[in-house]
Every structure is written in C-alpha cells, then in structure tokens.
Amino acid sequence: MIKAIAIDDEPLALNVIRSHADKVPFLELTACFTDAFKAIEHLAKEPVSLLFLDIKMPDITGLELMESLQQKPMVIFTTAYAEHAVQSYELNAVDYLLKPFPFTRFLKACHKANDQWQAKQNYQPVAVESIFIKSGYEQIKVYYTDLLYLESVGNYMSFVLADGRKILSRLTMNDAIALLPETQFTRVHRSYIVNRSKVDRTERHQLHVGSCKVPVGNAFISNW
Numbered sequence: 478m479i480k481a482i483a484i485d486d487e488p489l490a491l492n493v494i495r496s497h498a499d500k501v502p503f504l505e506l507t508a509c510f511t512d513a514f515k516a517i518e519h520l521a522k523e524p525v526s527l528l529f530l531d532i533k534m535p536d537i538t539g540l541e542l543m544e545s546l547q548q549k550p551m552v553i554f555t556t557a558y559a560e561h562a563v564q565s566y567e568l569n570a571v572d573y574l575l576k577p578f579p580f581t582r583f584l585k586a587c588h589k590a591n592d593q594w595q596a597k598q599n600y601q602p603v604a605v606e607s608i609f610i611k612s613g614y615e616q617i618k619v620y621y622t623d624l625l626y627l628e629s630v631g632n633y634m635s636f637v638l639a640d641g642r643k644i645l646s647r648l649t650m651n652d653a654i655a656l657l658p659e660t661q662f663t664r665v666h667r668s669y670i671v672n673r674s675k676v677d678r679t680e681r682h683q684l685h686v687g688s689c690k691v692p693v694g695n696a697f698i699s700n701w
Contacts, residue, residue, distance in 0.1 A: 481527035483509045484516045486534045494529050497583040513537050532556040553586045610646050625675050625686050629668040666694040
C-alpha cells in the first residue's frame with residue numbers, strides 16, 4: 478500500500494484528488510494540505526512514499542518544495558499550467574497531471590507510481606565479490622575470499638593474497654578503506670587492514686592471518 482499526501486492551495490482540487498484516491502486500491506491518502514509549510518512539517522514527522530503536489534502556490538511553489546526536502550518521495554505534480562512540465566521531470570516526477578484531470582488519467586499516474594514503488598520494494602542489491610586493483614598500468618581482479626590483508630608501504634598499499642602474491646597499488650589507507658566492504662574488512666593498525674574471515678587466532682596485540690602475523694595498534698583494539 479502506497480501512503481501519500483496531497484498539497485494544493487485550492488480545497489476543491491484537494492477534494493478531487495481525495496475522491497479519485499478513494500477508488501485506487503493500492504493507494505492510501507493519509508492527509509491533505511492547503512498550507513505547504515504545514516505539509517513540510519508533517520513530512521518531517523510522518524514520511525510518505527508519494528506526493529500529489531500543486532506547482533503554483535502562494536509563498537512556495539511545488540518545485541521549490543520538492544527541492545527543499547532532504548528525503549524526496551515520489552511526486553505526481555497536479556497543475557493547471559503546462560509550462561512547468563520540463564522542470565518537473567528534471568526532478569524525476571512520476572507524472573504531470575493537468576487540471577482538470579479525469580479519474581482514468583489519475584489512475585494511470587498512480588499505476589506508474591506503483592510500478593516504481595514495487596520495484597523499490599523488491600530490489601535486492603547484487604553482492605559484490607571482487608575488486609579491481611590498479612597496479613601500474615594493469616587492473617587486476619581480486620576476489621575478497623583470496624585477500625588476507627592490506628599493508629601500507631610508503632605511498633602504496635600492498636594487497637597480500639592467500640597464494641602468496643602481493644599486489645602494490647598507489648593508494649592511501651583511506652582510499653583502500655573506501656574501496657572495501659566494511660562488514661568484511663577492518664583496520665587494526667595504522668598500517669594494516671585485515672579480512673576478518675581470514676583471521677585464525679587473535680591475541681591482544683596481533684592477529685594470525687594464514688601463516689602471517691598482523692600487529693594490532695592500541696588505537697584499533699576496539700575495532701576488533
């Protein structure tokens with residue numbers, strides 16, 4: 478069920494939206510506002526998935542209202558003017574309804590919103606299992622499961638692999654941290670990052686990773 482609110486300075490326009498929304502089975506219109514600023518306050522407390530939003534309103538336009546929101550829901554603009562259509566689509570509007578709009582046109586816009594909403598609900602991110610490491614002029618593919626730890630060596634990071642290879646890449650420690658999934662890799666020393674799944678034994682100031690020993694800095698003990 479898509480939760481929505483409607484914002485329009487004309488009460489009659491809100492009545493039309495309310496009447497149409499009552500006929501859409503997958504839509505719940507939770508509130509209507511003639512005051513755009515009260516609607517903004519409401520959204521801060523009770524976010525929704527969809528806005529029906531007039532464009533020409535006193536004090537603030539619908540376009541300005543959308544740009545002001547940090548968390549932007551889907552939006553269907555409802556207006557008597559066609560000249561703002563291009564701007565509305567630049568804000569990724571689901572649809573643009575010109576007043577007066579019949580129920581069939583309103584329903585078509587709602588179906589577009591529902592398609593987007595369903596796609597978002599069903600989205601499952603693809604797990605990334607590898608990384609490409611730039612070494613010299615090469616891009617070398619390394620699977621996370623093959624990576625034991627990283628060591629800072631001067632202006633480079635050394636990627637130490639389970640098969641004994643070491644790949645040097647011109648990266649800072651912060652660059653390397655940003656590239657790796659934080660759920661799997663942890664910084665344990667000013668110069669070391671380890672693959673948590675490869676740690677065989679832990680001691681207060683060192684970790685056993687494969688046949689190697691990786692130091693643990695005092696400032697990073699809590700990370701482990």
